[in-house]
Amino acid sequence: MMNWRSIRLRILLLLIAGTIINYIARNSLGALAPQLKTELGITTEQYSYIVGAFQLAYTIMQPIGGMLIDKIGLTAGFALFAVAWSLANMAHAGAGSWQSLAAFRGLLGIAEAAAIPAGMKTIGEWFPDRERSVAVGWFNAGTSLGAVIAPVLAGLVAATYGWQAAFIVTGAIGLVFAAAWYLFYRSPANAGYLPAGELAEIRQGQRPVPTGTTTLRAIAVTPRFWAIAVPRFLAEPAWQTFSFWIPLYLAKERGMDITEIALFAWVPFLMADAGGILGGYLAPWLQRWRKFSLEESRIAGIALGAVLMIAPGCVGMVESPYAAIALLSLGGFAHQVISVLINTLSADVFPQNHIAKTNGLVGMAGWTGGLLFSLAIGQLADNIGFAPLFACLGAFDLIGAFWLFAMRRHLILQKA
Incomplete structure (x- = not known):
């Protein structure tokens, strides 16, 4: 694996920092949702439209x-x-209604959409x-860590100075990252600070990957x-649900206030960090010890994550809010195993310049x-509950794993 003094590790750390900051921004809404619903008079359905504005802009x-x-x-x-x-x-600070908040969320979705592709x-x-899968695992951990920090940071600032x-x-804080990235980042071929041996x-x-x-x-x-x-x-509906709906779920169905939410809503994302990192190491372990090909190691890890995703599906069967958080946390772990390896596959089987x-x-x-499922939550949660x-x-994830297994012949390029 990579030398801990390598330049690519420094690049990865910078990338992780940017990802954390990106996810702090996008997850601040979820942390503030209970307060915003009260102060701006927003219904659950209207909140789904606010979330949907971000998702639609981000999707496109x-x-x-x-x-x-x-x-x-x-x-x-x-x-x-x-x-x-x-x-x-x-600009969200200037929102005075759900419509203006939705407009600002749409702008945020447009701006944040390049983060994961970048x-x-x-x-x-x-x-x-x-x-690569190890690097993606640590990179994806930044998404979860940002989601861990967001409810704590946003909740504490809101409690002291207002939402x-x-x-x-x-x-x-994203402006600081933008300056650091522009000053330091260069591609390997143009990075004068990269030793020839590491290049x-x-x-x-x-x-080589097929072009065209x-x-x-x-x-x-x-x-x-x-x-x-x-x-x-x-797979994405799970992450969108965790990112945008867990605080409202804990408030509506588990009776938690904003302080309790700040104390517990980050736990699934901490477990998601662990899932992303371990999922990244799982693939090379399968290649080394089980002699899987590069793509087979990704597919096997995704299948394992899909089985573990049964846990959050059982949230409605437990009475304790802490048991519910534990199941959601296992779901966060499982989802990030899946997410890391799906994202890595896109880098494995397509050429670098694309x-x-x-x-x-x-x-x-x-x-x-994710957008379709969030809109479904907005329409159905008040009537049938979240369970x-x-x-x-x-x-959903089990179906996705079966599909990927059936389509594996289109991904196997060569033996690792």
Whole structure:
């Protein structure tokens, strides 16, 4: 595995920092939702539209953002998107109704959509194949850690200075990251600070990948794209539910106030960190000790995560709120195992100069599933409760794992 003094580790740490900051911004809404519903008179259905505005903008913009990153490069491209998401999040402080809040969420979704494609392109450029899932695991841990920090940071700032200040603080820190990224990040070929030996190690560890997928249309018609996109479509509703609905679930069905939510809502995301990191190490372990191919190791890990996703589906069967949080935490762990390995597959089977747009298109499929499910929650949660909806999440991932297994022949490029 990578040398802990390597330059690519420093690149990964910078990327993780940006991901944490990105997710602090997007998850601040969920942490503040109970207070916003009271102070702005927002119904559960209207809140689903606010969430949906972010999801719709994010869904549509992911392949576009990825295409822009591929075109203008990571250095300037990711920095510009970071500035944009910071300003959009700070603008939330001016919301006076659910409609204006939805508009600002839409702007945030547009700006944040390039973050994951940019991260995957960074890893695709900087890491040999054998290290890629590990790097993605740590990168994905940034998404969960941001979600851990968001309810604590936003909740404490809101309790002291008001919810408007919480949006300003969680947005402003992104400007610091944008400056750091622009000043430091360069691709390996252009990084004067990268030793020749490490550059050779990176290049020698990356196998050739079939080319020819130069446009979004060309990518979208390949069987290997659909092999990845369908499981992502089925997996993403879980993460969207955890990110945007857990605080409301804990308030509505478990009777927690905003302070208790700040104390406990981060636990599933801490477990998600563990799942992302261990999921990244699982793939190379399967390659080394079970002699799986590169792609087979990803598929096996996704299947394991899908089985574990049965846990959050059982939330309605427990009476204790702490037992419910434990099941949701296992779900966070399982989902991030799945997420890490699906994202890694998009970097494994598509060429480097198209990774951002490919991952953006896969992400668009995933966020379409997340958007549809969030709208369903908004329509159904007040009538049937959250338990049947959580039960659906486990079933979705099992179906996705079966699909991926059936489509595996379209992903196996060569033996690792």
